[in-house]
Amino acid sequence: MESKAAVLHESTKNHDFLGDLPAKIEMVEVSEPTGEEVLVKIEAASLCHTDISCVVGETGEPKPVVLGHEGAGIVAAIGDEVTTLEVGDHVVLGRIACGKCIRCRMGKSNLCLSRRQSKGTLRTGDTSFTGSNGDSYYHYHGVSSFTEYTNVTQEVAIKVNKEIPLEQATLLGCGIFTGVGAVANAADIEPGSSVVIFGAGGVGLSGVQGAVLRGATEIIVVDVVPSKFDIALKMGATNTINSMEEDPVDRIREITGGGANYTFDMVGHPRVFEQAVESLAVSGTAVLVGTPSTPVNEVSINLREMVKNEKRIIGAFNGSYNLPIAIPMLADLVVEGKLSLKELITSSLPLDKINEAMYQLENGAEIRQVIVP
Known part of the structure; x- marks a missing residue:
């Protein structure tokens, strides 16, 4: 499946988002989900300072990498080993968690060993993006949300209440x-x-x-x-x-x-x-x-x-959260009016404006920007 995506090939060491335009908008191929994978149609993503850290070379991500780690969308397809989701579910993208390592068994899935070890891949070690030249593109945080479609392992796609607007739900993916x-x-x-x-x-x-x-x-x-x-x-x-x-x-x-x-x-x-x-x-x-x-x-x-x-x-x-428990809980608090996200969204921009969005965020002009693929 073809998908428009923001891809980082080279970091901008001088933080020149508007001059270097480090995030390149291009068409990538997203593989169909197999096994534990879930194909998500991204309805809204959001920009975080961690994304900027990646783009300026502070996090050491392998490249080329499809950017973005906050996102919300709708399940478009599932692999044959997926047990927690169905097509049409609304999901927020969380983080890799194997559920088996000592940290996960302690209730510390946020510190999962598989997550720490999976640089640029899904938990399974696979990648699902291919560039126009046939090269594999890496995943960012096992997520990659600055794209029309992304593939993640099932624990990353966390089902949430359909009453929360997805342009707000994306904020639940990190900040x-x-x-x-x-x-x-x-x-x-x-x-x-x-x-x-x-x-x-x-x-x-x-x-x-x-x-x-x-x-x-x-x-x-x-x-x-x-x-x-x-x-x-x-x-x-x-x-x-x-x-x-x-x-x-x-x-x-x-x-x-x-x-x-x-x-x-x-x-x-x-x-x-x-x-x-x-x-x-x-x-x-x-x-x-x-x-x-x-x-x-x-x-x-x-x-x-x-x-x-x-x-x-x-x-x-x-x-310090177990995200498959925390994210649905926080979504319910939004629906109940006990947690407010709308006021945190200071702008909404198309994916094509991602470099401009990073410039604005780093210069203190924004709180949270929603990125629409």
Whole structure:
């Protein structure tokens, strides 16, 4: 089957999305699903900072690769070993999970060993894209959503309530479960907690909603883009701080009376993480959610204070969620009006404009952009 797709052949080292046009729009051949594979017609995809990390060469993906890892669509065909889906089901694309490794058996499918080992392929080790020259194209995160059709293994295509619009459901494929899960699952905050969210992008604003769902009484959002503060307040934030205009640590201590119970670095920047730790109250927990652009980073932390005041640091990857359970749950919360996605969508663009979309996102002008194949 032919499908229009956004393909990365070479990274843009200088982040020149508009000059280099790194994502090439071309026709690819998508193989028919066999075995555990599911063919999904993508109705909507969405752009994430992780996509940008791939395009600028920070993630080491094999190339050529069909881009995109957030997507929602309709099952078009299934292989003969698929047991969880039927043609016509509405699905959100999650992540590879073998269900057999020690991590999956512990309920940590987000850390699945097969997922970590499958660079550029499906869980089975196969690829299903072929370029016009006959070469195989790789999958991104075992997903590849910036295409009209994609093939994934059945655990990646997660069935959701048909009442949620697919142009909203696509957001459930990464940023929403990462943000909500960091607060409500990984940190497991208590009602009445004080919470600070550093970074008001799609992940951060999802974290705000997670704090609301769990009954936090103080929800402080820190960012450098004032236009995002109105949305943060609509999502449930009680206070906003522009860290370009005032010291966020001092202001957080002032608002909370000494420090917050929980702080979340949704950005993944060393200085932001230092501020998250410095903003903690006694027995507080700092959660690192955003992925730094480099694997090794230097941070300055007062270790003596960490010990004497029993402060904690934890990491949260993909919200520490088991996605086949979490994504349908989050979709139901949207349908019930308890979780809002519509306000997070700041623009909708055709696939042909993917390079422009990446430029806009990296320059802070967007929260979440829906990409229509």
